[in-house]
Amino acid sequence: MSLTLLLIQCLNGLQYGMMLFLIAAGLTLVFGVMGFINLAHGVQYMVGAYLAFAFLHLTGNFWLAALLSMLTALVFGLLLEHFIFRHLYGRDHLDQVLATFGIIIFLNELAKVIFGPATLSLPVPELLSGSIPLTPELRYPVYRLATIGAGVLVAGLLYLAVGHTRVGMLIRAGATTPQMVAALGVNIRRLFTMVFGVGAMLAGFAGVIAAPIFAIEPGMGDNILIVAFVVIIIGGIGSIRGAFLAALMVGLIDTLGRSLATLATGLILPPSMSDQVGPALASMLIYILMAGILVFRPQGLLPAKGAA
Amino acid sequence: MVRDRAPIVAGTIFALLMVAPFGLGLIGQGYLTGLLMRAMLLAIAALALDLLVGQGGMVSFGHSAFVGLGAYALAIGLQAGIESLLLLTLIALAVSGLFALITGVLALRTSGVYFLMITLAFGQMTYFTLTSLAAYGGDDGLTLWSMATLLGTDVAQNAGQIYFVILVVMVAVWWLMHCISQSRFGRVLRGARDNPERAEVMGFSVFRYRLTAYVIAGMIAGLAGVLTAQQNEFVSPALATWQHSGDLLVILVIGGLGSRNGAILGAFFVVIVQDLLGAVMPEWRLIYGPLLVLVVLFAKGGLNRLLGPAQTGSVA
Numbered sequence: 001m002s003l004t005l006l007l008i009q010c011l012n013g014l015q016y017g018m019m020l021f022l023i024a025a026g027l028t029l030v031f032g033v034m035g036f037i038n039l040a041h042g043v044q045y046m047v048g049a050y051l052a053f054a055f056l057h058l059t060g061n062f063w064l065a066a067l068l069s070m071l072t073a074l075v076f077g078l079l080l081e082h083f084i085f086r087h088l089y090g091r092d093h094l095d096q097v098l099a100t101f102g103i104i105i106f107l108n109e110l111a112k113v114i115f116g117p118a119t120l121s122l123p124v125p126e127l128l129s130g131s132i133p134l135t136p137e138l139r140y141p142v143y144r145l146a147t148i149g150a151g152v153l154v155a156g157l158l159y160l161a162v163g164h165t166r167v168g169m170l171i172r173a174g175a176t177t178p179q180m181v182a183a184l185g186v187n188i189r190r191l192f193t194m195v196f197g198v199g200a201m202l203a204g205f206a207g208v209i210a211a212p213i214f215a216i217e218p219g220m221g222d223n224i225l226i227v228a229f230v231v232i233i234i235g236g237i238g239s240i241r242g243a244f245l246a247a248l249m250v251g252l253i254d255t256l257g258r259s260l261a262t263l264a265t266g267l268i269l270p271p272s273m274s275d276q277v278g279p280a281l282a283s284m285l286i287y288i289l290m291a292g293i294l295v296f297r298p299q300g301l302l303p304a305k306g307a308a
Numbered sequence: 309m310v311r312d313r314a315p316i317v318a319g320t321i322f323a324l325l326m327v328a329p330f331g332l333g334l335i336g337q338g339y340l341t342g343l344l345m346r347a348m349l350l351a352i353a354a355l356a357l358d359l360l361v362g363q364g365g366m367v368s369f370g371h372s373a374f375v376g377l378g379a380y381a382l383a384i385g386l387q388a389g390i391e392s393l394l395l396l397t398l399i400a401l402a403v404s405g406l407f408a409l410i411t412g413v414l415a416l417r418t419s420g421v422y423f424l425m426i427t428l429a430f431g432q433m434t435y436f437t438l439t440s441l442a443a444y445g446g447d448d449g450l451t452l453w454s455m456a457t458l459l460g461t462d463v464a465q466n467a468g469q470i471y472f473v474i475l476v477v478m479v480a481v482w483w484l485m486h487c488i489s490q491s492r493f494g495r496v497l498r499g500a501r502d503n504p505e506r507a508e509v510m511g512f513s514v515f516r517y518r519l520t521a522y523v524i525a526g527m528i529a530g531l532a533g534v535l536t537a538q539q540n541e542f543v544s545p546a547l548a549t550w551q552h553s554g555d556l557l558v559i560l561v562i563g564g565l566g567s568r569n570g571a572i573l574g575a576f577f578v579v580i581v582q583d584l585l586g587a588v589m590p591e592w593r594l595i596y597g598p599l600l601v602l603v604v605l606f607a608k609g610g611l612n613r614l615l616g617p618a619q620t621g622s623v624a
Contacts, residue, residue, distance in 0.1 A: 037421050087605055093421050094367050098561055099604040101554045106597025113591050226432045226550065229425040237422070276443060283436035287429055291414050294426065298417050 004138045009259050010252065015144050015213075017251025018151025022206035023224060024231040024243040025158060026199030032238020032304055033175045033195050036085065037093055039100035042225025043107045044200050048073050048207020049216045050111055053120055062125035069208045070201055077200020081193055089192075104222065111218040119215035147209050154202070155244050162240055171195060175238065175304075227254075230286055234293045236300025245301055250286050257285040317569050318482060325475050341471055343583060344576075348478045349536050351575035354559045355481050355568060356528035361557070362566030363494060364521050365501030366416075367424045369553050370431025374404045374526045376438055376548025378533025383450050383543040393456035397534050404530025405523050407434075412522035416515055419504075431550055438545035449544025456538060466539065474535055478572070481528055485568050488524075497521055562603060563611050573611045 027041045051072050055065035084103070088096045123129075124143045131139040162168040174181045174191055182188040207221075214220065231250050235242025262278030269277060293301065325348070329341050353375050360366045381400035390396055415426040439447045455465045463469050488494045500507040500514040507514050537543045546552070555578065563574025581599075585592030 031421070037424070084601060084605075093424065094361070094557070094561065094565075095604045097367070097369065097424065098554075098558060099601045101558070102597040102600030102604070104597070105551075105593050105600070109591055109593035109597065113594065222550070223432070226428055230429050233422065233425055233429070276441070279442075280437050280440040283440055284433055287433035290426070290429055294414050294417055 004135045005259075007134060008138065008140065009256055011140060011144065011148070013252035013255035014248065015148050015151075015251070016255055017248040018148050019206055019210055020224070020228055020231050020251055021151055021244050021247035022154060022202050022209075024228040024235070024247055025154070025240060026202040027225075027228055028232045028235070028238055028240065028243045029162075029171075029195055030199045031232070033171055034089060034192050036089055037096050037100075038085070038199075039097055039225065040080070040103040040107070041199070041203055042221030042223075042228070043104045044073065044077060044203040044221070045207040045210070045224060046111060046216075046218070046221035047076060047107065048204030049211040049214075049220065050115060050120075050207075051204065052208040052211040053115070053122055053216055056122060062123075066208045070204050073204025073207070074197050074201040077204070078193065078197050080200070081196045085196070108218045108222075115216075115218075117218060119217040121215060122211040124212045143212060147213070150209060154205070155240075158240050167191075167194075227286065230290050232300075233290055234301060236303035238304035239300065239302050240304075242300050242302035242304070249289070253289060254282075254286050257282040261285070314567070314569055318572070321569070321572060322475070322479055329471055343579060345471055345474055345539055347576045347579040348474045349532055349539065350556070350559060350579060351572045352474075352478050352481050352532040352535070353529045354556050354563070354571040354575050355478075355485050356525040356532070357556050358560055358566065358568065358571045359485060359488065359497075359521050359525045361560055362570075363489060363501065364497045364518055366419070366518060366522070367557070368415075368427040368522075368525075369424050369550065369557065370411075370427035370429070370434070371525070371529055371556050372550070372552035373431040373434035373548050374408065374529035375533040375536060375552070376434055376543075376545065377404045377407055378530030379537035379543040379547050380438060380441075380444065380533075381530070382456065382534045382537045383452055384444060386452055386454065386456060387444070387450075391454070391457050393458045393534075393538070396456050397531065400530045400534045401527045404533070405527045408523045408526025409519070412519045412526070416518050416522065428550060428553070431548065431553055435545050435548040435550070438548055445544070447545065449542060449546070452537065452541045452543065455541060466541065470535075470539055474539065477531065477535060481531075482568050482572070484528075489568070493517065493520070558600060562607075570611060577611060 023041065023045055027038065030036055030038055030041070048069055051069035052065055055068045055072075056062060059065050059068070080103070084099060088099055124141070128143040128146050131141045132145070133139050160168075162171060170181060170186055170191055174186070174188055178188050181191075227250065231243055231246045234249065235244070235246030258279075261282035262274055265274040265278045265281060268274075325344065328344060353371065356374075357368065357371045360368050360371075378400040381403045382396050385396045385399055390399075411427070411430045415423055415430065418426060444450050455462075457465070458473070463473065496507060496512050496517050499510075500512065500517060504514050507517075533547065536547065559574035559578050560571060561574075562577055563570030563572070582592065582596065585595055589595075
């Protein structure tokens, strides 16, 4: 494999990692702050992508569609919170899992009914449609670079918001001792709703920027949700920094693994076997990484301080 | 003290299932026996999962991985030329037991939601590994052209009496779970569920008890996988999807956690509801999904509560 191809794969891995971060960030915030496990977070990513598709066809402008999709994703998340999730906060985790499982089943089917079972795609917006030369013979699409940039930007904003603002301080305090924060006169319910809304919007945002790259289809959020769980376990539950680090690791390892595993197993195994073992091993890599982390650092790489 | 009605309810269910094929077969409804077999196969896996979730308080979201492993062990063994169902079952039990041991040691370092996410991840790993087995059909799965034989006969095949084989296995698994729940082992497991620190202080290694339960549950789910493959004459990675794991949890909650009868009733309820809804409208999931939400929000204790007082070991 040439060096340029390796570079391309690294960039793809970074880009996948950023997508994972956007999803894992909302998931880890909601879980860290409210102790609520939301399986429907992945489906909110799917909703973001479908909204982008629908709004682009209505307005014809990608940027306007992206803005509208994010707002709608936010409203949708708040509605879900108000009507269903709010009643599950104090409940057993099993209840939370099953209720959100029901929502996944419903929304996946709804997407199929409204948009059809076939995969949809979105054109890359005009402004970011070009590609820039990395080496004389290989070019990389600007849009993918832009998604990496967007991920870094969101990570920075989240880091500042949670670590260095008054609201962020209340969120961190609310995660540790909600009763005490409420006793001091803070509306903890509203705080929780806000965190939830931000999480839903981040998932929707990830869906919007994924729409021009990946196929839009019912169930697209399910697999990425489980990978986001792996990211959270590796990074440490409730930790934004941990999610960022782990998302990049998982993104790079998964992407590079898929292109290198067959090659690597080919060094020690005959080709007929390495063609079999390589792909199987590649799809297991991130889970093996997770298992390794669990053995040596069960609390995750960068666990949140004081979070449950 | 209220008399425990669980064995009577269970006995009634088993007797009904025993006579069902004669009644249904006579009026030419082979389709219904297929439905019952599907429910019984789900019930076996759900009975195993209840040992973890109901008795042990370990919410595993990756239990269908073991079903998939059991099914593939049978399929791959058949391809390799092994025909004895007993030998293939032993292999499947060994494979699923070993996988449970390895993943259990890792997953049980944690508990609660962490355990749930980790079992979900290992389940997904199994699913993707099965899809990458190109030699065994990959994504599409594998049709089994010749089936395993039980002591040289076709009793455990669709051509024979597989219905009764599945029923006997289900009754046996029910009995095993009943014995485990009454035993010292079951009591320690429940004690550790309610208060792990106290069990630990009393000198029990909570980890070992949980790991043992995890391996038993994994092996029984593997057995369910063997029978599923034998009955479908087809295996595919779809057996190990996380939605399938979710269905097993739904069965437990609808039936009533921590009760053997609940696992069986739940399995029948879910299969029948899915089938009825599916017959009325192809988009039945639009109803099934909200139904689950409503069950969680409003129904407590599950179907089993309707049929009698709580069994020993139910979650209060």
